[in-house]
Amino acid sequence: MITVTKSYLPNKEKLFHYIDKIYTSGQLTNHGPLVQELENRLAAYLKVSHLILVANGTLALQIAYKALNIQGSVITTPFSFSATTSSLVWESLHPIFVDIDRHDWNIDPREIENNITLHTSAIVSTHVFGNACQMEAIADIAKQYSLKIIYDGAHAFDVTYDNQSLLNYGDATTLSFHATKLFHTIEGGAIITNDASLAAKIRLMINFGIASPDKITTLGINAKMNEFQAAMGLCMLDEIPHITALRKERWDYYETHLAECLTLQMRHVKCSNNYHYFPVLFADEPQRKTIQQKLNEHLIFPRRYFYPILNELPYILDKKLMPNAKDISNRILCLPLYPDLELTMMKKICDLIRE
Ligand SMILES: *Cc1c(COP(=O)(O)O)cnc(C)c1O
Numbered sequence: 001m002i003t004v005t006k007s008y009l010p011n012k013e014k015l016f017h018y019i020d021k022i023y024t025s026g027q028l029t030n031h032g033p034l035v036q037e038l039e040n041r042l043a044a045y046l047k048v049s050h051l052i053l054v055a056n057g058t059l060a061l062q063i064a065y066k067a068l069n070i071q072g073s074v075i076t077t078p079f080s081f082s083a084t085t086s087s088l089v090w091e092s093l094h095p096i097f098v099d100i101d102r103h104d105w106n107i108d109p110r111e112i113e114n115n116i117t118l119h120t121s122a123i124v125s126t127h128v129f130g131n132a133c134q135m136e137a138i139a140d141i142a143k144q145y146s147l148k149i150i151y152d153g154a155h156a157f158d159v160t161y162d163n164q165s166l167l168n169y170g171d172a173t174t175l176s177f178h179a180t181k182l183f184h185t186i187e188g189g190a191i192i193t194n195d196a197s198l199a200a201k202i203r204l205m206i207n208f209g210i211a212s213p214d215k216i217t218t219l220g221i222n223a224k225m226n227e228f229q230a231a232m233g234l235c236m237l238d239e240i241p242h243i244t245a246l247r248k249e250r251w252d253y254y255e256t257h258l259a260e261c262l263t264l265q266m267r268h269v270k271c272s273n274n275y276h277y278f279p280v281l282f283a284d285e286p287q288r289k290t291i292q293q294k295l296n297e298h299l300i301f302p303r304r305y306f307y308p309i310l311n312e313l314p315y316i317l318d319k320k321l322m323p324n325a326k327d328i329s330n331r332i333l334c335l336p337l338y339p340d341l342e343l344t345m346m347k348k349i350c351d352l353i354r355e
Contacts, residue, residue: 004302004337053188129277207222
């Protein structure tokens with residue numbers, strides 16, 4: 001069975017070496033030496049100033065909203081993974097959906113202004129499939145209306161924009177290190193910011209607000225990453241160049257064989273590619289269904305990322321229509337893409353689609 005993704009398993013001996021270190025130190029969690037090592041190495045690798053590791057990417061979003069004092073309503077995208085919306089609702093924030101651009105599949109900045117009210121405090125937008133949002137336009141609007149910007153960068157590990165990290169933009173950017181992501185710590189995530197005092201606040205918040213053994217200075221929660229997760233991350237990080245090279249080879253193969261008959265995401269010119277996903281748009285919904293069924297008959301299971309669109313989640317009461325998101329969601333499939341996907345299988349997938 002071929003699925004859309006497969007969790008990467010790094011070198012086992014190296015992982016055991018780190019686990020030996022955990023047994024020696026006896027420290028399993030609470031910002032232990034491996035979490036500290038991974039934070040330092042990731043911040044340097046990604047070229048970001050403050051990176052705080054957390055237990056998963058959904059908590060990363062929730063903590064970013066809390067730390068930035070987001071209240072009331074938040075402008076957001078209908079075309080993302082459900083956590084982008086559920087994290088808002090979980091924090092009692094009101095999501096206001098704004099349709100996406102038909103070409104880059106990210107929130108359409110031209111639609112944002114009409115949806116801002118007196119209660120709006122932030123914009124939460126995803127760099128979908130690692131493609132940069134139209135950040136200059138978003139920043140202009142945010143400045144004019146004093147809104148915070150949080151980017152969900154779960155797909156944007158290692159992506160650059162204008163020759164610096166894409167993760168450096170907005171008031172904060174969050175990452176997910178779930179097992180299905182390009183870089184993973186089994187479960188995990190991170191919050192990235194350029195603001196040192198915000199970073200300090202987040203560090204307190206993820207550990208119950210405990211400032212010292214007998215001092216709790218702020219409301220917090222438990223969102224700590226543990227040493228075993230960090231051990232996996234340290235092993236993964238060493239292999240990222242190798243993983244990316246294998247992904248690129250496969251991404252390029254799909255592009256060469258499918259770009260002329262299918263529509264691809266229009267990627268921002270200033271933005272690099274991390275080859276995390278290979279999404280394609282079919283001509284219409286019936287064609288998408290037929291081809292998906294055909295692939296399934298051959299035990300190939302691409303995924304409809306993203307379906308359902310988030311404004312249609314059962315707990316969303318505001319029934320505004322999002323025609324672009326709806327149309328793309330009906331026609332999209334993410335094709336299988338992972339480092340050891342065999343080229344003979346890719347040929348079969350391309351042949352089946354072209355046929
Ligand atoms: C994976 C993902 C998340 C959630 O991350 P978890 O680590 O699974 O909690 C959030 N947003 C997007 C866009 C994602 O793809």
